[in-house]
Amino acid sequence: MAKDRVISHLSCEKCRMRNYTQVVTRQRKLGDLKLSKYCSRCREHTLHKETK
Numbered sequence: 001m002a003k004d005r006v007i008s009h010l011s012c013e014k015c016r017m018r019n020y021t022q023v024v025t026r027q028r029k030l031g032d033l034k035l036s037k038y039c040s041r042c043r044e045h046t047l048h049k050e051t052k
């Protein structure tokens with residue numbers, strides 16, 4: 001069973017578009033992760049924050 005796994009989204013901090021999804025284990029706290037990723041809407045690398 002994949003009960004301990006949840007899907008989290010990485011959303012751009014500028015336009016709030018959810019550009020990336022990832023599967024994480026439930027044990028890890030959500031919201032701590034901030035990554036520099038490419039946003040297709042901003043057309044640049046922006047800071048992406050983890051959301052549900």
Ligand SMILES: [Zn+2]
Nearest residue numbers: 012015039042
């Ligand atoms: Zn963006």
